[in-house]
Amino acid sequence: MGQRVLLIEDEPNIIEAISYILTKDGWTVHTHSDGETAMSKVMQRVPDLIILDVMLPGKSGYDILRELRAQAETKDVPVMMLTARGQSKDREMATSLGATQFMTKPFSNAEVLKSVRALAGL
Numbered sequence: 001m002g003q004r005v006l007l008i009e010d011e012p013n014i015i016e017a018i019s020y021i022l023t024k025d026g027w028t029v030h031t032h033s034d035g036e037t038a039m040s041k042v043m044q045r046v047p048d049l050i051i052l053d054v055m056l057p058g059k060s061g062y063d064i065l066r067e068l069r070a071q072a073e074t075k076d077v078p079v080m081m082l083t084a085r086g087q088s089k090d091r092e093m094a095t096s097l098g099a100t101q102f103m104t105k106p107f108s109n110a111e112v113l114k115s116v117r118a119l120a121g122l
Contacts, residue, residue: 003120004028006047008038008064009082010056014105018051021109022116035059039067046073049119052099054083054090062097069098078119082107 005022009015010033019029032041036058042050050068054061061081068074078100083090085104094102101115 003048004030004045005049005051005116006042007031007051008035008041008056008061009033009051009053010035011053014053014082017109018112021113025113025117027116033057035061035064038064039071042068042074043071046077048077049116050077050079051116052079052081054081054085054094062093065094065097065099080115080119 005027007015007018007029009018009031015031015033019031022029030047032038033056035056038056038059052061052064065079065081068077068079079098080101080103081094081099082103082105091102100119103111103115
């Protein structure tokens with residue numbers, strides 16, 4: 001497969017779980033945990049897919065998503081938003097800003113894998 005995913009998340013247990021699931025499935029997983037510097041990480045080498053937490057230190061996932069969609073290099077990269085807040089207003093905000101998919105925590109390993117594969121067109 002060889003596809004690259006960037007996981008922007010600040011909870012170590014979630015980073016470990018998602019990294020394990022995707023690496024085992026053949027993905028190359030890069031991680032970043034600071035909202036303030038997330039865009040510079042993305043722009044170093046634009047990934048095939050981004051998994052983005054909503055609540056991050058320094059800058060929210062919504063702000064990062066807004067920046068991703070404003071850049072020519074990243075406007076079409078699939079973005080799956082992750083959040084512990086699964087209210088409809090959160091989902092509507094993510095969708096209006098251009099999220100490709102929205103997933104609430106907690107999630108199952110199978111759910112993450114299925115979603116990532118679907119976003120990648122696999």
